[in-house]
Amino acid sequence: MLLTPTRARWSSRSEASLDPDRVTLVPLDEVMEWGDGAWRRSPALEHYLAAAPPRDAGRPDAWFRVDTGTFTVWCGEKSCPLGNTVGFRAISRLARIPGIYIPIHRLLDDVWDGDVRSKSAVQKTMSGLRRLLKEHGLHEVTIDGSQSGHYALKISADGTRHAMRRTR
8 A cells, every 4th residue: 555645646647657456545635534633544444445455366356457558457358458548547547446436526637637627528438438348248347427426437246237345
């Protein structure tokens, strides 16, 4: 785990340079709360702890991986090449904590890096990712936009689409 004061300076490029099987970025301002004269863990910390390596091969998300060298996502033996695109950066961002909804404004900050920054650009990218995942047979993986203004990467072991509950 690499602790940082805030995620404000994170970029998709800097995150892509980290090996997700070895490093989990954790912003302290999201995982610690001040109250009654003491620091306490926030509930968000559990999500980061659950995502931290080492990964248990029995979990569905353990066989979903993002290959930053080839700009490809894998689910078991099935692959979906995305190229060096905003779509690849978006799915990489969502894959940091599968099952957790990320607000569109956060995706714009983390993925678009000053490029075109509109809700419609995010929607178009997510729609394209859904199509590509389906075309390449990654039926266990979906981009869920059912929460207004948010997206999440959902992964299942049996091909059904459901939210993942993580426990440590």
